[in-house]
Amino acid sequence: MWLRWRMLAESTFLCLSTWPLLAGSQTFNTGEVTENTWVANPVALHVACPVEPNTPTVCTLGGAEDDEVKLDFYITSLPTAGVLYETSQNFRSDGVDPKYLPDPIGPHMLPFHVTDPLQRIVYVPPANMWAPEGHWASFNFYVQGMIFLVPGSPAKLVKSMPAMAVMTNPVGAIAGSSFDITGDNDGWSTSGNLADVGGTGGGLKHQAFSWGSLSHYVLGVDEVQYLDFATGLDRTRWYFEASKAAFNKPELVAAYGGKVRFKIRSLYGNFSVLNRPLDWVTLECSSCDSGRGLRIVRFVDDSDWTGSNFLSWDGSERQVELTLSPIERWMKDPLNAALNFSSASECEIASTLMNISRLAILGDWTRGGEGVAIDDVSISAAPPAQQPAYPPTCQKGCVCRHNHALRRPTCC
Numbered sequence: 001m002w003l004r005w006r007m008l009a010e011s012t013f014l015c016l017s018t019w020p021l022l023a024g025s026q027t028f029n030t031g032e033v034t035e036n037t038w039v040a041n042p043v044a045l046h047v048a049c050p051v052e053p054n055t056p057t058v059c060t061l062g063g064a065e066d067d068e069v070k071l072d073f074y075i076t077s078l079p080t081a082g083v084l085y086e087t088s089q090n091f092r093s094d095g096v097d098p099k100y101l102p103d104p105i106g107p108h109m110l111p112f113h114v115t116d117p118l119q120r121i122v123y124v125p126p127a128n129m130w131a132p133e134g135h136w137a138s139f140n141f142y143v144q145g146m147i148f149l150v151p152g153s154p155a156k157l158v159k160s161m162p163a164m165a166v167m168t169n170p171v172g173a174i175a176g177s178s179f180d181i182t183g184d185n186d187g188w189s190t191s192g193n194l195a196d197v198g199g200t201g202g203g204l205k206h207q208a209f210s211w212g213s214l215s216h217y218v219l220g221v222d223e224v225q226y227l228d229f230a231t232g233l234d235r236t237r238w239y240f241e242a243s244k245a246a247f248n249k250p251e252l253v254a255a256y257g258g259k260v261r262f263k264i265r266s267l268y269g270n271f272s273v274l275n276r277p278l279d280w281v282t283l284e285c286s287s288c289d290s291g292r293g294l295r296i297v298r299f300v301d302d303s304d305w306t307g308s309n310f311l312s313w314d315g316s317e318r319q320v321e322l323t324l325s326p327i328e329r330w331m332k333d334p335l336n337a338a339l340n341f342s343s344a345s346e347c348e349i350a351s352t353l354m355n356i357s358r359l360a361i362l363g364d365w366t367r368g369g370e371g372v373a374i375d376d377v378s379i380s381a382a383p384p385a386q387q388p389a390y391p392p393t394c395q396k397g398c399v400c401r402h403n404h405a406l407r408r409p410t411c412c
Contacts, residue, residue, distance in 0.1 A: 044161065048381030061073050065145055071145040073114040075112040077110070078106075079123065082167065084104060084139065123136075134175040144159040163395070179218050211265065213375075220371070222369040224238070253355075257381075261380065262375070277300070282362075283330075283353075285353075289351075298328060347394035
């Protein structure tokens, strides 16, 4: 009995000792557990600013506090490409050039207090460079203010959790693939096909010519047709899998309210006999929901859907644009075959964008074989007029299911 008790005690200690790694918010100190709670007020808000080549661009940082307390803004990191400046006095007073001071913000000045009363900063992109397919660069900042944590008690200086400012390309893209380099798939692949399981199929092919509005695109073909004889539907589907290097970026946290865009066209296939359901675009975050993972899907709409954002495809050339917010009818996968999909909430979409681990576009539409091409895939931010677009309530975080005393955006 004593031996069994000792083994149980040791195993319990081992489980407790690994808890800080799982929760990411607790540390052990002299045998006691200390909880470092997420700061939910004030909040530094993620922002995105479009930047033209060779153009100094003013970017306004965002912050929020429940009682509208005055906040100070501090930059904690510098962009890896381009330079940051403070706004000049004549720009603050009259809105005229030069927009920025002569000397840039240097590493030795961090954390840098932003003195512009409108929380503006000037970003100058690298000189004489074409705009990238995705973002130019990003930097982090936080806000702080004198907050009354308990009514009637003295105010305390409280610092927010960090937020990100993303300098997008001129059209607002944060991540993208145009496949313009001859013979280069830009890290994209296919899943669910013969070539993906060691077969002899061709897999994803780069096409270095124009076809309609598609120019230098990638083509996937159906090489496995595993039908369910009872329903006639494919039991396995093939997908275009996005490049992890291009699309698994922390900067996509600023894409909430923006768009997923791509061009698509079929080479062949009987699009009058389709599979069902059709999960056209899938976004996954493996670290969300306390590590359980989140998967949100935009299905093709049923023929009886009468909403304004009806989504379908007949195989012809099409430019697809999907809004990254609940208005687009994103659905949350319960990750349990016994449960139904439910409408994805603001925070579930926002949390998925915070740490995307997979972007997939359906290629297997028909119950027979098909060839499908895609081009110019991008994820872009909401327009400047809607910035900051990331919901403040979601940035405050959600209560964690593994410990209700904790609150984290990754628990959403």
